[in-house]
Amino acid sequence: MQALAPGELGRTNLPDALRTLTEKWSEEHGIRAQVEITGSREPLSPAIEVSLFRVTQESLTNVAKHAAATRVGVTLSYAGNEVLLDVRDDGRGFVTGVGTGFGLTSMRQRIRGIGGHIEVQSAPGEGTSVSARVPAITAGGGRAQGDFD
Template identity: 60%
Template sequence: MAREIHDTLAQGLTGIITQLRAAQRVEDSDTHVALALDLARESLTGARRSVAALQPHQLDDAHLPEAMTTLARDWAQSTGVDLHVEVTGDRIPLSPAIEVTLFRVAQEALTNVAKHAGATRAGLTLSYTGAVVLLDIRDDGTGIHDPDGRGFGLSSMRQRLRGVGGSLEIESTPGEGTAVSATVPALQGNPR
């Protein structure tokens, strides 16, 4: 993401500043102001594109339970691992930040199951419990030898969750599978 910001926004803003400084030094500044406006429009378009790329397309027209079901179905088809999905509690529309975070955590956890666990079965449970929403992903695979490890995927999940006031817990025993549990506040969003 840092590279994307550098390559689009920072360069666009640098160009705008350069054109506005040039406009300050000349009598007929219209050309420089016009170039600065064009650069500003291009930078805004690039920023919008970058933000849109961060939003999972599965959440475009669906709330989290539907998006998770689609994610799980597609993941099970591509991996051949039997995946059971369950949604419990009274579903409420969550804030977009919470939904994106839980969706990305589920993606990362399922990616880890596919890459490392050697699992034959897995489960994904999304639980609405009032003040918090819980996401649990468990598998019957090889387990994690160091659940407190600092691998990129685990660190990324922890950071995402901390960013919305959530937390991550991992329980694993070598040879007996892994359970990844994410907890976030049930901050409501607008109904779609």
């Protein structure tokens, strides 16, 4: 897994890697982007961190290619036994379920592979939101502290 990990994750934690990724993306594409981290940060298993990082990358790539957005928000939330990732834009949006491409399919497969769920919400003229919900399995293999359902 380490060989497949993005270089940013090898040098820092997930929140900082997402900030760096988003800042570089924003500068490169000239689109305002903001990152917010909520909750108590837990070091997660490498598989989960890589998956969340890659979903953020793919979501930002989709925004740059398709959205014509002026703003993007990335939120990473540590919520007890789950970690939530939201990438949302104010772009042109699309009719969900129609013409979903390889990027969205690969994000779904990646998140499903770590026991999570991904939801895409969009409508023409309303922007797009990609939301991932994954178990907070820590780097040591246990579940993060918090409320369990």
